[in-house]
Amino acid sequence: MSFGSPQNPYGQPQDPQQGYGQPQQPGYPQAPQGVPPQGMPPQPGYGYPQAPPVPQQAGYGYPQQPGYGYQQPPYANWGQRFLSRLIDTILYMVVYLPLVLIGAKAEIPALSLVGVLLMIAFVIYQIVQEGRTGQTIGKKIVGTRTLKEDTGQPLGGGMAFVRQLAHMLDSLPCYLGYLWPAWDSKRQTFSDKVCGSIVIVSK
Incomplete structure (x- = not known):
């Protein structure tokens, strides 16, 4: 019995090179398996890894500035400095x-x-404490603190020692440097101006 006879229950003759169960459609060449047709984007999940989400940058890299309500602590007056x-x-x-x-x-x-x-x-001990925290025992009792004028941070042990040596300038002439904070706009002695330090009221 031939494949082309009417008695063939399978209809048309089969090509031995054609796969079973995959009839060819005339005029539409099939793309290889796993490759999407032209004009269509690849679908994720079938061999195409998804890109990790990009974290959002807050403020475009600019550091946050203090709020408008921020106020610098007031300078310690002459009486507070004298008492400490x-x-x-x-x-x-x-x-x-x-x-x-x-x-x-x-x-x-x-x-x-x-x-x-x-x-x-x-x-x-007093110099080290003032360099680390900005306060000697007297300043801690009164509630004042010695800081760097440009950074607002404690002086450090070395600069605190230099500031103590610079107090010799306050003694000349006639202890005028110790009296200078009474009318100075930043309440600084001569040694403060030389070392770039200020004394503020501690919160």
Whole structure:
């Protein structure tokens, strides 16, 4: 029985090179499997990885500025500066003077030496604290703080030490530098102007 006879139950003869179950459509060439037809975008999920979402940038890279309600803390006035200095001076004398006087009266040089060493250690402690936090013990009690004028940050230990040395300028002439904050617009002494420091009221 031939394939082309009317008795063939399968109809038209089959091409041995044609796949089973995939009849060819005349005039429409089929694209290879997995390749989308021309003119149509590729569909995600079939071999085409999706691009990760791009995070949104807030403010286009510009840092946020302080609000309009921001106010710089006020400068410490002359009375506040004098009071904090007075407290620190009294603390120095409490640490240093009794041991020195007792040692001198009892003729015990070692006791006087201990008093001097304790005072030096206390002075170093005060400088380090002012450099790190902006406050000595006296400034902390009164509520003031020493900061850099350009950054608003504490001075650091080195600059705090330089500022203490620069207080010699405040003594010349006739302690005028210590009185200068009474009328200066930024309430600065001469040493503050040299070191670029300000003393503000601490919140």
